[in-house]
Amino acid sequence: MASPDESLTEFFPKYNPPIRAHKYTCVGLGMEVMKRLKVLEKDFPGITKSMMLVSCDENIEDLIDYTTSFPGPQGFLIETEKDHVLVGFHVRVAGRPGVFLSDLGYHISRVVTVMADRCYPHTGWFTQSDEPHCRKEYSYQFNVHNPSYVEWHERETRGDKVKERLSLVYVTKAYLSAVAVTEKRNLVxxxxxxxxxxxxxxxxxxxxxxxxxxxxxxxxxxxxxxxxxxxxxxxxxxxxxxxxxxxxxxxxxxxxxxxxxxxxxxxxxxxxxxxxxxxxxxxxxxxxxxxxxxxxxxxx
Incomplete structure (x- = not known):
């Protein structure tokens, strides 16, 4: 707004957004929680290296098409917003694979455990918020067609109306474009x-x-x-x-x-x-x- 010679449309593509302390979106919150969890390295060696930002596509319309067309998200980069990030950790419990997910961007006050076999300590459905006018319930599970993705199911109940939403979290590799893509997208x-x-x-x-x-x-x-x-x-x-x-x-x-x-x-x-x-x-x-x-x- 301060530039008399350049429009927002011209300025936005080349803008590199900063991550501002105490003014975090999901990107900054994810980075902050990773920084703070490094103190656990002494008690849990290797946790620092295992932490990563993972990307999330919200409002998935065709689950099977999305998860089976490509092994990863590269084939969909043109047609997705990548508008959310979480923190992920790959774990094994008695040899069974799983992942921990921390989502402060959606203000989830627990670390969600997602086990590939959906057995203990798999979190399953839980109540995220229960207000007089609205109850929100979440559940996370590995996709059966492609274990690179974790399905995030949301169920919102308002009176007798129930609305469901599906998102996909890509957990196989770290998301390296959180600032350039997600933080920047959220600015507008x-x-x-x-x-x-x-x-x-x-x-x-x-x-x-x-x-x-x-x-x-x-x-x-x-x-x-x-x-x-x-x-x-x-x-x-x-x-x-x-x-x-x-x-x-x-x-x-x-x-x-x-x-x-x-x-x-x-x-x-x-x-x-x-x-x-x-x-x-x-x-x-x-x-x-x-x-x-x-x-x-x-x-x-």
């Missing part, structure tokens, strides 16, 4: 969020919003004196801080504290976001880049 994702979670991965406070050209608003949630609060607010009301109602400022400050930000930081972030969202040319370019990536991954 059309859903943004800033969230706080408890040690179990449950949401406690934050903001989230879709990127849109019109009707630009965000949802803010936090624990208030009367329990959980969820507010929908318009970005343009944050363009001039002195005009924000005192009640809204107070709610933003409560959310700010629960996000563990510096005093006034969330209000400042919202003002900067409001300024960005009103830049129609920038937003058009950003959403256009995202659309092109989606079209490319769909093979259209």
């Amino acid at each position: 994702w059309d859903l943004r969020s800033l969230l706080a979670r408890d040690p179990k991965g449950h949401l406690t406070a934050g903001i989230y919003f879709p990127l849109k050209k019109k009707d630009q608003q965000f949802t803010m949630f936090f624990d208030g004196v009367n329990g959980k609060q969820r507010k929908k607010l318009k970005f343009d009301s944050f363009l001039e801080l002195q005009k924000i109602p005192d009640e809204v400022v107070d709610e933003v400050e409560q959310c700010n504290d629960q996000l563990r930000l510096r005093d006034g930081e969330l209000l400042s972030v919202l003002k900067r976001l409001a300024t960005i969202m009103t830049d129609e040319e920038y937003m058009t370019e950003l959403l256009g880049i995202n659309d092109k990536i989606v079209q490319l991954s769909a093979g259209t």
